[in-house]
Amino acid sequence: MSKTSISNLASRLSLLIILSFFFTTVRAANAPDPALVSQGEVLFKENCKSCHAVHTQEVGPALKDVTKRRDVKWLSAWIRNSTAVIASGDKYANDIYNKFGKSPMTSFPSFKDEEIKAVLAYIDAEGEKGPEKVIVDGPPGGPSSPEPPKEDPTSTIILILVVVVLILVLTTLIVFLSVIKRFLKDKEATLTEADKELVNQKFDLVVVVKSKMFITIVSLLFVTIAVRACWLGALSIGVEQNYEPVQPIPFSHKQHAGDMKINCNYCHTGAYKSKQANIPSVNICMNCHTHVTEGSRFGKEAIAKVVKAYNDGAPIKWIRVHNLPDLAYFNHSQHTTVAGIECQKCHGPIEEMEIVRQHSPLTMGWCINCHRETAVNSKDNAYYDRLLKVHADSKKKGEMKAEDIGAIDCSKCHY
Amino acid sequence: MNFTYIKLALIVSAVGFLASCNHNFDRIPVHQQPRVEFAPNMYHAESYEPVSVIDDSVNFPEGYNQMPGNEGFGNLKLPVANTIKRGSTPYHISKDSLEFAARTLQNPLVLNDQVLAEGEVLYTRFCAHCHGETGGGDGPVSEKLKGVANLSGGQLATVSEGHIFHVITRGKGRMLQHASQIDANDRWKIAHFVKEKIQKKQ
Numbered sequence: 001m002s003k004t005s006i007s008n009l010a011s012r013l014s015l016l017i018i019l020s021f022f023f024t025t026v027r028a029a030n031a032p033d034p035a036l037v038s039q040g041e042v043l044f045k046e047n048c049k050s051c052h053a054v055h056t057q058e059v060g061p062a063l064k065d066v067t068k069r070r071d072v073k074w075l076s077a078w079i080r081n082s083t084a085v086i087a088s089g090d091k092y093a094n095d096i097y098n099k100f101g102k103s104p105m106t107s108f109p110s111f112k113d114e115e116i117k118a119v120l121a122y123i124d125a126e127g128e129k130g131p132e133k134v135i136v137d138g139p140p141g142g143p144s145s146p147e148p149p150k151e152d153p154t155s156t157i158i159l160i161l162v163v164v165v166l167i168l169v170l171t172t173l174i175v176f177l178s179v180i181k182r183f184l185k186d187k188e189a190t191l192t193e194a195d196k197e198l199v200n201q202k203f204d205l206v207v208v209v210k211s212k213m214f215i216t217i218v219s220l221l222f223v224t225i226a227v228r229a230c231w232l233g234a235l236s237i238g239v240e241q242n243y244e245p246v247q248p249i250p251f252s253h254k255q256h257a258g259d260m261k262i263n264c265n266y267c268h269t270g271a272y273k274s275k276q277a278n279i280p281s282v283n284i285c286m287n288c289h290t291h292v293t294e295g296s297r298f299g300k301e302a303i304a305k306v307v308k309a310y311n312d313g314a315p316i317k318w319i320r321v322h323n324l325p326d327l328a329y330f331n332h333s334q335h336t337t338v339a340g341i342e343c344q345k346c347h348g349p350i351e352e353m354e355i356v357r358q359h360s361p362l363t364m365g366w367c368i369n370c371h372r373e374t375a376v377n378s379k380d381n382a383y384y385d386r387l388l389k390v391h392a393d394s395k396k397k398g399e400m401k402a403e404d405i406g407a408i409d410c411s412k413c414h415y
Numbered sequence: 416m417n418f419t420y421i422k423l424a425l426i427v428s429a430v431g432f433l434a435s436c437n438h439n440f441d442r443i444p445v446h447q448q449p450r451v452e453f454a455p456n457m458y459h460a461e462s463y464e465p466v467s468v469i470d471d472s473v474n475f476p477e478g479y480n481q482m483p484g485n486e487g488f489g490n491l492k493l494p495v496a497n498t499i500k501r502g503s504t505p506y507h508i509s510k511d512s513l514e515f516a517a518r519t520l521q522n523p524l525v526l527n528d529q530v531l532a533e534g535e536v537l538y539t540r541f542c543a544h545c546h547g548e549t550g551g552g553d554g555p556v557s558e559k560l561k562g563v564a565n566l567s568g569g570q571l572a573t574v575s576e577g578h579i580f581h582v583i584t585r586g587k588g589r590m591l592q593h594a595s596q597i598d599a600n601d602r603w604k605i606a607h608f609v610k611e612k613i614q615k616k617q
Contacts, residue, residue, distance in 0.1 A: 046569030050552045051562045051588075059562035059589060103588070108570055220429060228434035238453045242445045261555045263540040269596050279466050281491075287591045292559050315489055320467050323449075325458040357445065 032121045040122025043115055047108060054123055055131035060105060061096065064127040067120050076116050081107045238325070244357040245319040249305050250298055258351035264343050271343065275331045279318055282310045321356050322347075328364070328413045339402075340377045371407040375399035463490040503599060510585040510592075513578065520577030524603045526611065534608025537601050541593065542609075550613035562589040572614050576606040 051059035066075065070092070078085050078093065082105040085093040097104065111119075184191065184199050191199065208214055256262050265271050267280035285306045293307070294300050309316045324330050335341045344350060348359025360366055378384035378400065391400040406412055452458055455474040462480065468489045469479045482490050499505055508516045524530050539548070547553040550566035557563040564571055564587075583602045586592040597605070 043569070046565050046567075050557070050564050053561075106570065106588075110570070220426065221433075223426075224430045224433040227430050231434055236443055237451050238458075239443060240450060241443045243447075243449060244445050245447055245449075259555065260544060260559070262544045265540040266544070266596065276466060281595070283591075283595060287593070288556065288560050290591060291562070291589055314487065315491060317489075323458070323467070326460040326464075327457050361443075 032125060036118045036121045037125045038122075039115075040118035040120070040125075043119050044122050048119065051105070054126040060100060063123045067124055072117070072120065075120065076111075076113065078105070079107075079111055079116055079119075080109050083107065239361050239363055240323065240358055241361040242357055243321060244355050245321060247319055247355070248317055250302050250355075252297070252354050253350050253356055254352055254354050255296070264350070271332050272337045273333050275333065277332050282306060282316065286310050321358050322362065324362055328367075329415065330413070338377065338381070339374070341374075367413070368403075368408050371402040374402050376402055376405060465490055506584055506594070506599070508581060508585075510587075513581055513585075513587065516581035517575045517578035520575075520580055522576045522580070522603050522606055524600070524607060526607055530604055530607055531611060533601075534604035534606075535612065537597070537605050538608050538613075541597055542605065545590075550609065560589065564588070564590070566609055567613050576603075576610050579606040579609055 048063075052061070052063050054063050056062055070078075074085075074090075074092075082093070082097075086097050086104065181199060184195075188196065188199070256267075257264060264277075267284055268277040269280070269284075270276050270278035289303050289306055293303055295303055306316070335346075336343070346360050348357070350356065350359075376384060376387075376399075378388055384400075384405075387405055388400060391404055396404060402408075455471065459469045459471075459475065460480060463482050464480060468481055469475050471479075480490070482492065485492055494500070508520075543554055545552075545554045545556045545560065545563045546566050547557070551568075552563045552565035554563065566572075580602050582590065583597065583605065584592060584594045584599075594602075
């Protein structure tokens with residue numbers, strides 16, 4: 001073997017090795033180990049997703065191409081303890097820290113090298129996939145317009161049928177009448193005077209209007225309608241059902257309680273433990289609206305009013321919708337916590353209302369009706385044990401209703 | 416004479432019969448202004464109602480049920496400085512002393528099924544819309560408000576209950592304090608629930 005051939009072989013070998021390295025690295029960059037990526041996905045969703053997205057800037061920067069911007073060693077140090085990297089005077093770290101409002105990234109000291117690699121592999125893989133198509137219209141049941149309520153078709157069909165049958169009967173009667181009239185005209189000679197008058201009579205409106213019967217019926221109807229209007233008007237005095245005032249800030253219960261599924265109790269803090277359900281103080285609004293500053297319907301304008309009220313320390317003058325008269329006592333906690341009644345039972349489908357409307361009449365009859373129909377929620381409540389025993393021994397049958405333990409006594413609510 | 420009385424009685428009863436046809440009060444139209452009140456001075460309390468101030472210059476003089484010396488603020492007043500709410504214990508650990516709180520605070524509530532059940536209810540009411548029913552940080556609000564922590568796994572799975580209590584009380588990151596909404600006892604119940612149910616599930 002000559003020297004040249006050996007060197008030739010060596011160069012070929014080295015070329016092969018270099019090539020193979022090159023290919024493996026290219027392969028690694030293009031199609032990383034799927035197991036590593038899926039491990040990274042789990043870790044990313046558990047630890048990073050709340051503040052970072054790959055393609056968009058959220059709380060922290062968008063992470064696409066982060067491995068091209070920084071090397072793995074720097075990233076590992078940053079992920080494990082970002083404050084230490086910032087303290088070390090690293091320029092890039094300090095720039096990021098200042099850019100994102102000087103709030104440091106949570107440190108993850110327990111991350112192992114492989115785990116960091118997996119997360120980075122996942123970020124690379126996602127970054128190459130490109131951003132996901134976002135559906136602008138939002139999820140079903142989101143703020144898109146709801147389906148119009150379907151009407152029951154059977155009642156309409158029945159109504160149409162009845163009208164058709166009545167028209168048929170009317171035409172048959174008219175035809176029948178004219179046939180009889182014609183038949184009697186042929187035999188006019190044989191009829192008596194009275195019958196002749198009846199057959200030849202002309203329809204005279206004036207006579208009809210002037211007749212005693214007509215005047216009585218019309219005046220009776222008129223008086224009836226007037227009395228009825230007065231009666232209903234008197235009955236609905238003080239009944240504020242369907243009261244829907246315009247609030248100073250267009251707050252939507254549909255969006256907050258419906259779409260976002262925020263529980264009533266989150267804002268109405270007293271609903272389960274107090275007489276009043278309470279109107280939330282502005283600091284509760286600010287729990288979210290410190291960061292969410294743009295709404296879907298009114299843009300920044302409406303939320304800006306909330307922020308302004310918070311900064312000025314001035315209460316927002318919401319208009320009270322449900323005004324139970326002071327002469328009647330009502331306690332939320334007794335109904336929600338003790339009786340276990342849902343808010344919607346009285347307030348209606350609040351989670352579907354853009355503007356809050358008084359759903360129930362809040363009349364005494366309405367209260368009493370419910371107290372008569374509702375059984376006492378005595379489950380796991382030792383307070384009711386003796387009452388239940390007394391009720392079982394009494395003549396009354398069935399479940400123990402609220403009325404059986406004095407819920408319709410005058411002094412229960414009026415004192 | 417007698418006949419007219421009978422007639423009158425007939426007419427009255429006919430009118431009454433027809434006028435009393437069934438009426439559904441749902442038909443009261445949607446209205447933006449309040450309707451007529453029968454006896455306003457029986458409806459509106461003179462005492463300071465916390466969430467209502469009477470604004471009715473026709474029936475009531477100005478400032479009818481308004482706390483004097485609290486103009487523009489209705490009947491809501493801040494507590495007097497340095498007073499402590501009845502039944503509560505002052506909490507002096509500041510927001511940035513999270514590590515100290517996590518290390519030293521102990522849950523004063525005995526762990527039992529009832530506390531866990533109450534904790535679950537409280538979690539659903541106060542936490543689930545952001546942190547998700549299962550604590551995955553995937554509640555409906557987290558779509559709008561990014562930065563919701565995942566409680567069920569990852570970094571937070573190993574934190575102490577003192578840490579959870581302190582974060583609810585003082586806030587952390589984008590989450591603001593929730594002490595004004597949730598009583599201290601209830602916060603400890605939530606801490607128990609998160610630790611025992613959400614973080615031990617997997």
